[in-house]
Amino acid sequence: MRLVAFGVGYVGLVTGTGLSELGHEVLCVDIDPQRIKDLNDGVIPIYEPGLTDLVRRNERSGRLRFSTEVTAPFDEADVYFIAVGTPPGADGSADVSAVLAVAERIAATAKKAALVCVKSTVPVGTCDAVQARVAKAGVHLEVVSNPEFLKEGDALNDFFKPDRVVLGAHSDDAKQKLRDLYAPLQLSGERVVITDPRSSELIKYAANTMLAMRISFMNELSRLCHTTGADIHAVRLGVGSDTRIGKKFLYAGPGYGGSCFPKDVQALIALGKKHNVEMRMAEAAHAANEQQAHFLAKVVEDALGGLEGKTVAFWGLAFKPETDDVRESPALKLAAALLARGASIVGHDPEGGPNFLKLLAGTPGAGKVRVTERDYDALDGADALVLLTEWRSYRAPNFGEIKRRLRAPAAGEPLVIDARNVWRPADVHRAGLRYQGIGVPDRR
Ligand SMILES: NC(=O)c1ccc[n+]([C@@H]2O[C@H](COP(=O)([O-])OP(=O)(O)OC[C@H]3O[C@@H](n4cnc5c(N)ncnc54)[C@H](O)[C@@H]3O)[C@@H](O)[C@H]2O)c1
Incomplete structure (x- = not known):
């Protein structure tokens, strides 16, 4: 599949790299030009055991790319992952402005029907707000919640052998597409919890x-x-x-x-x-x-x-x-x-x-x-x-x-x-x- 991951931090970089290792064609997009330049120069911006080797290997294979822009052919991606930060606002609530900014960007660039998969930790109802934004696109984009549970320090292991994958989606088609995407990580038995987006969003906060x-x-x-x-x-x-x-x-x-x-x-x-x-x-x-x-x-x-x-x-x-x-x-x-x-x-x-x-x-x-x-x-x-x-x-x-x-x-x-x-x-x-x-x- 052709995939785009927005946010090249602890979650986005591990997810993008892991998916390219599974054989997908992945573009990782970040608004921080220095971060993208570093990655294109072979400098990994975070320390995570095993990540440097895996990034380099997949970059060499041509399956993993880094950019500040969604360039062709990734404007015809199958899935867009949103893995940008959701830092606390002054009152402690999650600031989802970066998530919504990415949604606007996807709406403006997507040329093919696709899934928009929210991996960032977001309050209940955010996927609906993302859906309202991507609805402006000229193609059908369905938003799903897929909260991330990786642990820094053991993130690659968590990516390749997740305890569970939580998916919150409305349509059967979206649920099946994501199950297929994660199937290679479920060889020892499926550990997928499928629910609606609001419950999925809350599961992440409840677990932490x-x-x-x-x-x-x-x-x-x-x-x-x-x-x-x-x-x-x-x-x-x-x-x-x-x-x-x-x-x-x-x-x-x-x-x-x-x-x-x-x-x-x-x-x-x-x-x-x-x-x-x-x-x-x-x-x-x-x-x-x-x-x-x-x-x-x-x-x-x-x-x-x-x-x-x-x-x-x-x-x-x-x-x-x-x-x-x-x-x-x-x-x-x-x-x-x-x-x-x-x-x-x-x-x-x-x-x-x-x-x-x-x-x-x-x-x-x-x-x-x-x-x-x-x-x-x-x-x-x-x-x-x-x-x-x-x-x-x-x-x-x-x-x-x-x-x-x-x-x-x-x-x-x-x-x-x-x-x-x-x-x-x-x-x-x-x-x-x-x-x-x-x-x-x-x-x-
Ligand atoms: N770090 C973890 O262990 C972990 C685990 C599970 C879930 N999460 C959640 O995942 C999300 C990301 O966390 P993280 O630790 O990877 O964040 P991070 O701060 O390491 O990385 C976020 C990246 O997003 C980029 N970004 C911000 N706005 C952007 C935009 N509009 N377009 C493109 N890129 C943009 C930033 O430049 C940065 O590189 C958060 O919601 C977090 O709560 C984190």
């Missing part, structure tokens, strides 16, 4: 908010553990071994971040407000997440006995491992809170350093932040190390080296705060360091 609620609840419990002496690890194991609950998404930490959970939870709350339905669970998940960020800042402050003039090292700046995406990352929030209390920050991340500095620019005190190329260099002379992202390369560190590099307080041991609860306190203690986890009692 459900996951965010689990994390927020565990984070709340971790705060209770912190003050009562209970151990969040034990609570997680005890709760997660109930098969009705399951083991996943039960890890306490610095709070959820990234470009999806914070934005989608708030967009669901805003959608509820618009329709006069209180979304209390979503509101609580959001509030608990904000509280967790304050809690972590307080843990660092209390453990250091104040932050004025102190230097805090961060390991992990991206919102999760295996991505360079720093949007809404716990490191950004913690940095802002610590800077406001007079601290300096030295960070390290295998991929996220440049994006961290870019997103922090403009935050008061940003001049007191630097990032290092090498992980241990971030520790030199710092008063504490906070582990914020559980990259594999931080999993089994040399705690002796950490101890040598950190500055020891006048009385006592240098401080390590494991905001992901991945290190064993005994290993940290053995090196002569003070350990602080999230909801993990410091039992020596």
Whole structure:
């Protein structure tokens, strides 16, 4: 098939590349000319494991192309995918202006009947608004909802082996066309949920908010553990071994971040407000997440006995491992809170350093932040190390080296705060360091 993907970000680039790998002819279109120039020069604008090789291979084959324009023969595409950003507006609602702008563009260029497939995460009713815009085209265009569920860091795997594909369409013809398109990814058994566009749009928000609620609840419990002496690890194991609950998404930490959970939870709350339905669970998940960020800042402050003039090292700046995406990352929030209390920050991340500095620019005190190329260099002379992202390369560190590099307080041991609860306190203690986890009692 001949396909066009609008938006060459984490979703659009993975989708376009994956579809070309399956044998389709794909044009990826973005309004950012620099992004398109980079891609045409072989520079991949995002870090996603395995993506660079796959883009290059499919570009060489001629099946994958990048442009700022819908050029012929792609004005006769079979499917147009919309995968542009839907960032939060001032009131938390999703800003769908880019999605609607793409709809106008498709209406102006399409010369053949086609499907318009909305992959961006959009509020209920957006596909109808897209349909109204593409109805102006001289050819029949049917809009379908096909929300994306890929996880950054494992996006290619998610593309080629999706847990499920959700399709929201009105006509049987559109449903069948999309089933056919996704059939090569369903060889081990079809996992397609087919519904109407409005339900499909809501499924995406419901899924992300459900996951965010689990994390927020565990984070709340971790705060209770912190003050009562209970151990969040034990609570997680005890709760997660109930098969009705399951083991996943039960890890306490610095709070959820990234470009999806914070934005989608708030967009669901805003959608509820618009329709006069209180979304209390979503509101609580959001509030608990904000509280967790304050809690972590307080843990660092209390453990250091104040932050004025102190230097805090961060390991992990991206919102999760295996991505360079720093949007809404716990490191950004913690940095802002610590800077406001007079601290300096030295960070390290295998991929996220440049994006961290870019997103922090403009935050008061940003001049007191630097990032290092090498992980241990971030520790030199710092008063504490906070582990914020559980990259594999931080999993089994040399705690002796950490101890040598950190500055020891006048009385006592240098401080390590494991905001992901991945290190064993005994290993940290053995090196002569003070350990602080999230909801993990410091039992020596
Ligand atoms: N990143 C994820 O893990 C993920 C997962 C599932 C769903 N989503 C959803 O998918 C959508 C895209 O997310 P993303 O993370 O890939 O975004 P992104 O910010 O990485 O990329 C968006 C791209 O769209 C381009 N763009 C903006 N307006 C455009 C226009 N009018 N025409 C063409 N291109 C335009 C931007 O230049 C940018 O390159 C969002 O709705 C998001 O919520 C994201």
